[in-house]
Amino acid sequence: MPNPTFYNLPPEKRELITTVAIDEFYEKGYEKTSIAKIIDKAKIPRGSFYQYFEDKNDLYRYLIIEVIGARKHQYSAHLSNLKELSFFDYIRHLFLSGIQFYRDYPKLASIAIDFMSIRDKELRIIILGESQKKADDYFIQYINERKDDGEIVNSLDTSTLVYFIHSMNQTLANFFLDHGKTFEDDHLVQQVNNMISILENGIKPLEGENIGKNEEI
Amino acid sequence: MPNPTFYNLPPEKRELITTVAIDEFYEKGYEKTSIAKIIDKAKIPRGSFYQYFEDKNDLYRYLIIEVIGARKHQYSAHLSNLKELSFFDYIRHLFLSGIQFYRDYPKLASIAIDFMSIRDKELRIIILGESQKKADDYFIQYINERKDDGEIVNSLDTSTLVYFIHSMNQTLANFFLDHGKTFEDDHLVQQVNNMISILENGIKPLEGENIGKNEEI
DNA sequence: TGTTAATATGACACTATCGTCATATGACAG
């Protein structure tokens, strides 16, 4: 984490460094981002950088924690009635707030997505620390409750579901990355609804449902 | 692609280089893999490497194409009756042959998964070239046929489905990466079946299905 | 054996980056 000195900096300078760092990580990704470039663009002397941060990893950690904060904020922006949502609406909210986050902070979102699929799993665990585990536990508990409520089929084990929903979230995030700039929000929302529809009902037609629509005689 | 000289090499030497390269890309990932390390481990002189390959990218491309070949081989090993399978069994086969591939070539599988989530999308497109597009087109057509057959609900647009199934495949692949070494095959197969079950029926209980199992009175 | 073409080799020049450290600056306290 940054040295206190960093926080004592005049805000413009601090923000400049942050902005430049975000630009770099966004454009180059973690591995290819270099301190040399960052201090060059932000026009701070080499020694100063090492005064503020231990190394690249330290800077990265700082940014990721900022991102997570921003994402959580986005997520719980309209939290008030979140508890009352049905399970599928809850998931929908999760996904849609993801779109919103991407719209509001495209670079941060992109960095976050990179971070989630970063090679170095250890690094992720170190950075997220306990907070990730807590979030997971909370989600597991939530799903178990919804199973008990009869909102979710209980033939699937919870950990599979958690993994699956988490990965759907990732998939959607990547979908935004790939198509976010070309597609309208309408289309993205439609995509979310499609995903949720599959999650709800699967893709096998109910007895007789499909008959006569496209089928050959 | 490698210079013909590379293919003229005595097989042991060629395979040594390949093996070392695989080890490196497996351990370090694309970005952090260096030619210096590879020539060092394979004990070939620097000049020779550049005789065989243009650069790191060229070597990588070569490996990826090898991997894709191996994966295809795995996939169609028991192709004879593939056409007769139901849609969901077809998908199951797709997923299960993925496990098998991971079992047979763990490092290659890992490299392939990395490749599929590689930052540099351009690179992926260049390497896969037309063959990816062909495979996609084939799959789209296949799904459309299955819709017409009434095997899949036709309220979802095909491209969403393709994306969804593709991402399930990715999810499973990552699951192998995370847990493949600790879990028995039984467990992995169970995981595949869970995924397919979600794909088929979703996770919302049918009318009355869940009642009385875990629900409070 | 002599000639030629293919291949092998590793020293070299170049570039990029890293983290440190001795020194400079500045602001504030006594």
Added chain:
DNA sequence: CTGTCATATGACGATAGTGTCATATTAACA
């Protein structure tokens, strides 16, 4: 005014990697 503490600065040595090229080696063949 002076000493002290926090902060700023950028030159420096070290490391790691890249791609090239002049030279050496080998194989094949007339």
